[in-house]
Amino acid sequence: MKPRIRTPWVVLPAAAAGLLLLLVPLAALVARVPWARVHAALLEPALRETIALSLTSSVLAALLAALLGIPLATWLAGGRGLHRRAVRSLVTLPMVLPPVVGGFALLLAFGREGLVTAPIGLQLPFTFLAVVLAQTFVALPFLVLAAEAGLRAVETRHLEAAASLGAGPWRVWTRVRLPLAKSSLGAGLLLAWARALGEFGATITFAGNLQGRTRTLPLAVFSALESDPEAALVLSVTLMGLALAVLFALRGRWFSVASSDPEAPR
């Protein structure tokens, strides 16, 4: 009989401290919410407009990140050369940059006087599309890193077996590799969506802050923070509730770590 692997007790105090650090501020927020106002607030058209805007933009951003990120992750997972390492560092850069700097960079590239958009006369700032772009910019690195890890974890023997049976690269990728990396891709997608939902700095700098067009929930919280703290609390708890609802709905199913064994239970 295999011995049960027990957690060494020394990790427990630090683990508990880490958990408290995350949960206590959230609990403090929830404790101060004026619950009587929440019900009335949820009926306000402005808030529902903001929620719809946040949900739509974050889902679109996650999908765009997947559309661009999974191919990029596939290429990155294709080898270990110096050029791939360099590209991987560049892809990680938006994670390190303060989001406001990211937004500023987006403005310089895709603004009205932007490097790319000025010659073609495109007006992106202050539009809903700009919100999606800003969120995609910050969420893409998360998706690429998770997807690459998952794709790398797919054992080559499965890919080789498919190839030896006559499958071309496209079929190997779509019928074998991607499905085997499913759980990591799902986790990456969820992570990208969560990051996009909470995005603030790049959005407010590149897309602006206009009710009904570019004011997402995080921007609404910021706008209310200084003038109407109670409203900020209501908005914050709405954002938390949304995120928790989605995470709960997808509980466990999409969150498992990369497993290279297709027969292992997920």
Add this chain to the structure above:
Amino acid sequence: MTRRSLAAVALMLASPLSGCGRAEPRAMVFVAASLAAPFEELERAFEQAGGADTLEVHAAGTPSLLLQLRAGAPVDLFVPADLAHMDQAIEAVGASAAPLPIARGHLSLAVRAGNPKRVEGLADLIRPDLVPLLCGPEVPAGRYARTLLAQLNLPARSASDEPSVQGVVSKLRLGEADVGLVYHTDVLAHPDLEEIPLPSAQQVPVLYLAARLDSGQAPGPAGAFLKFLRSTEAQAILRSHGFEEVAP
């Protein structure tokens, strides 16, 4: 870890603590962002006049200052950009004396230097071919702008409720916006912006008041600095930055 490296680490950790245990705490001065530039000069002038190392000046957006104040920052002197935030500050922490005016200003209709889009006045804010920018209503500059526009029966049209005047200024300078309502002092500070002159009837008074708050811990230096701010020397410095004087 060797004993030597342990000692080095201990020394590194202890060095920031050497600032503690000062005989006199510094007066904490919170000023609106639009006053950041003149207050740098005012702080230097005050220190040269004998108030060396007695002040700690923090400049930031007025709403952000109020938030920190409410959260317990030990502010001695508060200089917001409008009366509304001053009232809220006094309501939150109390003040022993009434606020005193230290400067006046006004709003400007700002465009890029050369006026490439041929803006002529406030009515052009609703021109469909222009991208206008105002601050959000919770920001003093945004409140002044909306009051002004309301008085003239013009809609407060903006592509975004910018969280700070600096945001409006930056976007104007970058060419991402065409016209905005900012402070006159902001236009003076940036040669790549120019203002469209507005008739005096199209103005709202921008008043900067300073108050000594009860939350402070250095009333002595705070009182001295406040007196200095109302002196001729300080008023001259403020004037050189584009602010208007107040009656002594």
